Amino acid sequence: MRIGLLILGIWGLTWMIGLLCAYLMRPHTVGPHGIRVREGLEIDVDLPWDDIAAVARAPRTDEPKSPRIDGPEGARVLSLRMQDATNVEITLEGPTTVRLPGLAPRGGAHAVSTVRLWVDDVEGFLHAVRHHIP
Numbered sequence: 001m002r003i004g005l006l007i008l009g010i011w012g013l014t015w016m017i018g019l020l021c022a023y024l025m026r027p028h029t030v031g032p033h034g035i036r037v038r039e040g041l042e043i044d045v046d047l048p049w050d051d052i053a054a055v056a057r058a059p060r061t062d063e064p065k066s067p068r069i070d071g072p073e074g075a076r077v078l079s080l081r082m083q084d085a086t087n088v089e090i091t092l093e094g095p096t097t098v099r100l101p102g103l104a105p106r107g108g109a110h111a112v113s114t115v116r117l118w119v120d121d122v123e124g125f126l127h128a129v130r131h132h133i134p
Helices: 002-025 122-130
Strands: 029-031 034-039 043-048 052-060 077-080 086-100 108-117
Touching: 029 122, 034 052, 043 086, 052 122, 077 086, 086 122
Parallel strands: 077 108
Antiparallel strands: 029 034, 034 043, 052 086, 086 108
16 A cells, blocks of 8 residues: 555656646747747747737736636637736737647637736846837
């Protein structure tokens, strides 16, 4: 019994370290082509500068746990939160299709008009964005 629990504990610890590494090694990025929004190994969404209307600091602590996509059709919000909070809001020019992993209704293609996310260094993120959006 103890050996089984030890193996389960080691597996759980290894899984958690891997999850942490996925968050650290694949952060959100700002580049010449747009913003790349990532969450772990699952979510990787490209937002070209042509699709982005505004990027602003917008701290929120009331983000829903599930689903990540919320709101009525045409005004949907993609929330990639950390501890039920987001601190940056990306407003898109119009509904933009993003593809999420998994099965419907949460997975698949969704048209979103706003993306909310958590960024560790908000000032650095917004400074990088200002080079592309005045």
